[in-house]
Amino acid sequence: MRLTALTAAMVMTAGAAWAEEKTLDIGVSDALTGGGAVYGLPQTNAVKLAAKEINASGGIKVGEDTYMLNVIAYDDKANPTEASNAVRKLIDRDGVKYILGFCCSGATGAVASFIEYEDAVMLVGNAAERSITTREIPNLTRTRPPADYTGAAAGTFVAEKGHKRVAVLGALDVGFYASYVDAFEKELEKAGGEIVSREAFGLKDRDMSPQLTKIRGQEPDAILVVGYVEPAAFIYRQAVELGIDVPRYGFTSGSEDQFTRVATSEQMEGVWDLRPTELTLLSASENGKAYHANYTEEFGIAPSPSSPYSYDQTYALKDAIEAAGTVEDTEAVAEALREIAVPDEVVMQYLPVDDKMFDENGQAYTSNGAFQWQGGNWVFVQDLPSDAAAYSAFLSTLDD
Amino acid sequence: MVEVLQQIINGIAIGGVYVLIALGLTTVFGILGIAHFAHGSVSMFGGYLTFFFVTSWGIPLLLAILIALLVGLVLGVLIELLAYRPVRDANHINAFIVALGLTMMVEGINLELFGHEQVVIPTDFSRVFNIGGVTIPELRLYVILAAALLIAAMTVFVERTKTGQAIRAVAENRDAAILMGVNVKTIPLVVFAISTALGVCAGVMVGSLFAIAPGIGEGLVVKGFAVLILGGLGSIPGAVVGGLVLGITEALAAGFISSAYKDVIAFVVMISVLLFRPQGLMGKA
Structure with a gap:
């Protein structure tokens, strides 16, 4: 009897431990200084804002666990070498598996060239070079349509x-x-x-x-x-x-x-x-107006028009992780990203292809x-x- | 013809900025033999400071420029005293390394104090004059006039004043200047003060005509050294001619040959000139 009670207590304790709040580090590589900062800094802020909102509304649910997002952002100066170094640092030193941001095409292209071989998922924002989503990279998606x-x-x-x-x-x-x-x-x-x-x-x-x-x-x-x-x-x-x-x-x-x-x-x-x-x-939607107000309050400056590309990435990532039911298996999350519908919280007006936010190339489309x-x-x-x-x-x- | 004249006007405005940058560099290099790479970043500091005075403290533009100039004079003295004087008698490579380090330091200070955003010094000069189809924005006209005035003032100072004569004496022959009773310890201070003040003026011009942002100073100092070489090392008339030649060549190249290669074309012209006059346009053989 005592053994049964002890076992039950251990299971309950373990269960409580499993359901504990955990932290999921997500990375941002973007231009925080230099010419590209007019796009990169607002994008980085937008990821931080989305992460704060997601955390405030209970985090990301994966089975019994709840993950709170922690954003680690590095300045890639819109430079291919700096971006490669920033992403290597995120993956190798910080152990990050989900990397967002990417305002500028040169830097993004450099990271895209090796991300396929990494245990990570890359979510591209404002970078508009077409070739980023023509390379059939399974662990890469992009919210902005090509130029x-x-x-x-x-x-x-x-x-x-x-x-x-x-x-x-x-x-x-x-x-x-x-x-x-x-x-x-x-x-x-x-x-x-x-x-x-x-x-x-x-x-x-x-x-x-x-x-x-x-x-x-x-x-x-x-x-x-x-x-x-x-x-x-x-x-x-x-x-x-x-x-x-x-x-x-x-x-x-x-x-x-x-x-x-x-x-x-x-x-x-x-x-x-x-x-x-x-x-x-x-001409913003209700989401857009709320985003504008929250961003302005949080950072003391109005958001740039393209900044929601990375805000929307963060919600797409949340939905994909919840759909995949894992934060560890990046392959499953990458696959889920290509299957999700457009999240309710997004700001941009996406045009789904086959009812999905991203097409088979990992590309999303907004109206022009x-x-x-x-x-x-x-x-x-x-x-x-x-x-x-x-x-x-x-x-x-x-x-x- | 109108287009050619317009391009020349365009070139003179940017050339005026190049001249001021080059004047600051040429006095330091010609007299002290120092390649003062931080000059561009110091110029940007002057521009940022003016912007700050105008936008944060509401100081009128002319007064803000005047205060920034005074700060520039003091900053020049401090740079000479703290950075270059300790290595004055050492090998040239020491001053070279100090110059590089100082550049990074001033860039870092600019970034820390004023942020990474591009800033434009606000002015009320928005009129545009049209003379026979050639348009001259009011601000550009003032920039050209201010550059001309500063060049004239600098020339008078160097040619007609006792301090100017002492500076020239040190530049010609330091030992002889000492024998003639010139205080060679104060001359570098004066040179750096004037050079930095000229740089501040250039920074204000760039900041009002175009913009100040991290990295802009580096580009300017490269152009300044190009002017220095084109005009002749250490030559004040050379800096004036070289700056205007570079500015006008860039404008004409962009307008009539290729905008994508305007810098390349300008540098090809510079190299071509040096093939025939290695000492520069106004340098002594």
Whole structure:
């Protein structure tokens, strides 16, 4: 009798121990300093915010256990070498199995090249280079659609506006910006238009007046600016200073705050941003408005439009871990990621393929949208063509 | 023709900034023989400081610049006293290593004090002048005028004042200067103070025309050394000519050849000049 009671007590104690709260470390590799920080820092904050919310609502349930998330973030400076080192440190030293963030394509591509051989799952956010999800890497997913998916939609939109001669000024040595422009050009040419000039700038350049002077001399119908927020803001400002008064289109995903640090609202008036339908407060869903408010309260600054890509990653990871019923078996979690539906908590407006958040390539799709600067704010004007299923099928045919 | 003129105006504005950076570098290098790599980061510190005074304390821009200049003068003196003076009589490699270490230190201080975000010094100069199709933003015009004024002031100081003559004497022949009664211990202090103040001016110009951010100073100092070599080591007129040549060449290259290779083209022009004049455009053979 005493032995039975003792055994029962031991089982109960052990059970209580099993149901104890545990900590799951998740890693973030992102640009916290340097040119990419305008995207990387908000992404990192977004992961921290999501983790805090998940912890506050009871953590991640895996069988009897509950896991509270602990975020370990390293600065990869958007640099391939730094990113590889940061991820190695997360995996080898910190024992992290789930790595989020990844705002910038060069750094992301470097990590993607070896992550397949690691006991880890990589969740990519803002990095838009197409090849990241054409390599059939089973333990990698990405929330942001590739740049050419949006570039084609942008080309159609600009052609519909009646523009025939478009001058491009962009960070064209960056692969995903170049692929956006290529897809844009293809659709523009279908409508009888052409790109009359392709001018480049470096990510650290801030004086684009020589390129704009050249563009002014070519008398285009419109200009298209593709690049990081900071140089793009200078281009919009300097275009006004040089008296260029044709419509200005862009692919930048910058927030109002980020632009008005460089250009006045008057200089920005009328500028279009043709991008995935990211967070814009005036057109946000209920989740988006709550995210905006919580982020602003937590960090004392408004979130950037692209930051929810990593916020959404964190909820996708939670759902996948719960569906897989394990935190140890990364293979099972990676498989579960490709099977989950879009989580209820996400901010972006995803277009599921076969009712799943990620397609077989590990790629998620949002709708594309045309936003215009009006009276100091980005205003959502209209949806752009966004055929996720067709693009997903196309993506599956690629192997690079 | 309008496009060429516009590109020249574009080039003069950025060239003016290069000139100020190069003037600071050339005085230090020409007189003390120190490759002061931290000059770009110190310039950025001046720009950050002005930004801070204007945005956090609400100090009017001109007064903020003046305070930043004074801080620059003091900072220059401190750099000479604490960093370079202890290695003045040692092998040149020591000063070289100090310069590299100082660069990292100032960059770190900038990052710690002012953060990683790009900042732009706010100004009220938003008008744009149009002269026969050539547009000149008000701010760029002031930058060009301010650079011209500083160059003139620097020239007058070096050519016409007693301290300036002493600086030139030390640069020409340090031993002879000592024999002539020049206090060679104070000259480096004056040189570093002036050099840093010029750097602060350049930082303010970059910060108002473009932006200040971590890493920008490194790029500027590379351009500054390029100007130094192009114009002639230690030559003040050389720094002026070299800076303007580099700025205008960059603008013309971006406008008429290739924006992707504007830096490459500018450096090819620089190398070509040096093939024919190894001493630089205004250097002594």
